[in-house]
Amino acid sequence: MSVQDAKDTLGFKPSDEPTPDEIAKAYKNLAFKHHPDRGGDPAKMVELNVAKDVLEGKQRPTGPSGPSTTYQTQTWTTQKKEPPPPVHISFEEAMRTARVPTSGVEWKFRTDSGYERLSGSGSASGYVVYGKTATEHIFVSVYSAYDRGNPFEPKDIDMYEMEVKRVPVAQPLSKVAPKVIRDLWAANFGSRMKKYNAKVQLLKDGIKFAEVKRGGGRSIAFKTALQQLGENVPEKWKGKVDITLEMGEEIEYPKTHKLKWCYKCCRPVLVVNGKEYKLNDKSAEVVHANDLYSKMWGKKYWYCGSAGSSKKLNRVKNAKKILTFFADLCAKYGEPKELVDALRAAADQAKK
Secondary structure (H helix, E strand, O other): OOHHHHHHHOOOOOOOOOOHHHHHHHHHHHHHHHOHHHOOOHHHHHHHHHHHHHHHOOOOOOOOOOOOHHHHOOOOOOOOOOOOOOEEEOHHHHHHHHOOOOOOOEEEEEEOOEEEEOOOOOEEEEEEEEEEOOOEEEEEEEEEEEEEEOOOOEEEEEEEEEEEEEEEOOOOHHHHHHHHHHHHHHHHOOOOOOOOOOEEEEOOOOOOHHHHHHOOOOEEEHHHHHHHOOOOOOHHHOOOOOEEEEEEEEEEOOOOOOOHHHOEEEEEEEEEOOEEEEOOHHHHHHHHHOOHHHHHOOOOOOOOOOOOOEEEHHHOOOHHHHHHHHHHHHHHOOOOHHHHHHHHHHHHHOOO
């Protein structure tokens, strides 16, 4: 390939004398467009690679035009770009470096994770863990990154980083936690990672810090978590009952059943301030017989939906009527009394 052909391949004019940075930028843009992994033409990628090498002086140009005066003084040697040194830091090593306490701490919750895409196929995530000792609130930010780069810029990154913040336990958690969590989030997780959404996952009793990366339970509001942990909360947070209807696992009714026309239905699950109550078979049957799911989701035909779909009952149209229906249903078919009481309280709080 001649120098002029190489310029044309990378989109330069015949009179252009591109700098190394301009060559790299033009090549990167075209390689992204024509890469085979993105459905491009492999032959075009070979042509782009040759053109780049010719203009960078890594390959001797061919053809009648020969090399331009800009490149005649260059040495024609192939230079391989060395990847940066690997970065491997294990979870345990990051714990030791940050001096995360391993004894005397009761780990209570962790935030939902934030995510960020890195170059190539890489990604990063971060979350904050909260624990408590007899004298301190302990907050630990956990950042992890995995990146292999791309064929043009290889990397080898598989690492964790942590930071610990300690606050005297005399300060109320309801005031301390939001500020400390947001400060750690901003300082360690980067601007491109989604912001802290005030959702946390309660951790099981006695959990070790090394196990928190597997996650906790379902995500619940921070104020709900404080109430379940028995922490002091502002008066305005007390008494509010949030009810969510979720679609649980599928129930398969026999063909002789009256609901045979919907032989696969999802089990109703009521979530009260983050606590799950799976309705029994009889309660579920009544919910489906009343076509409640399709009415709740605004469908014009029978709708069971898929497992995991959810709807906040406090916010739906006719919330008071629907919450009262569930309260009466649960009382009639032997659901836990605490669930019935919560449904009636939520119905009383509903405006209409």
